[in-house]
Amino acid sequence: MAEPLSRFRATYGSSLQHLVVMIACFALTGWVALRIAEEATAGRMLLWFVGAAIAHDLILFPIYASADRVLRGALGRPGHAGTEGQSPVAHHSMPRRAGQAPYRPSPLNHIRVPALATGLLFLVYLPGILRQGRETYLAATGQNQHPYLVRWLAITAMLFLVSGVWYLLRQIRWRRVDGSTR
Template sequence: MGDLGARFRAAYGAPLGQLLLLAGSFAVTGWVVLRLAGEPAAGRMLIWFVGAAIAHDLVLFPIYGLTDRAARRVLGSRAVPASGPAPLNHVRVPALASGLLFLVYLPGILRLGRPAYLAASGQDQRPFLTRWLLATAVLFLISGAGYALRRWWARRR
């Protein structure tokens, strides 16, 4: 089995698990496309999806790429040390999660569509910003505690 796996990896360039995960992702994507094909708003969803992909690739990716490069330059060799935990990863993960939460709840955080939200839910959008800031603080707090714990454990060894 090991020889077969090694030959497959040499021919494909990655382990079999990656191919299975990729095939599963395409299957789920195909199922979603088939479900949306009959929807009246499918055209608008497609435009939104393509626009989001373009905005990510042309706007967001360069921004967080440059931010990561600047953080590496500021931290220097401490960004990814030879031993012990990498502090940069403990900033990246909560920042990514916070950014994703911001994008998902952007209309509520910026209070866009206030009348429609009030009519649909009977609630106000005021708590969105406070809750997003609280969630961001908790994410960074958990990550900081995890970093401190990993650093303590590395020193103890």
């Protein structure tokens, strides 16, 4: 009994249960695909389905990863110090303990986090901000989409403001602590 099973494993590359799970998954997907194929817009649906994965993996991710790399470069990242190397810069506030050397706060996360937040808000609430679907919006609500762009900009300004003030407070605290320990 063990012999054919291990031969199956060597051939297939995983267990029999794995194959059963995969077959079940593709059987259901296949049923849905057959049902959808009757729709006139089936091609568009497929395009959006595959397109969504591609848009995330090959467009959105490279964009935000590159933006982050550029930002780190611009702020003079301490380089690839490796796993043991200690960055002299603290990117995150932390509880202070006696005898611990104070770290100079880094502005990196104070830019990164609000940028991430505003980018996310833009993606999620994009139709309102960019005034897409004006007519269906009017038919459904009796209103226009004018306020959203300004509101999004105001939220963005607020996020960066709060983050900036927080950074300044950390700087001031660091200067004080740094002065007192010297």
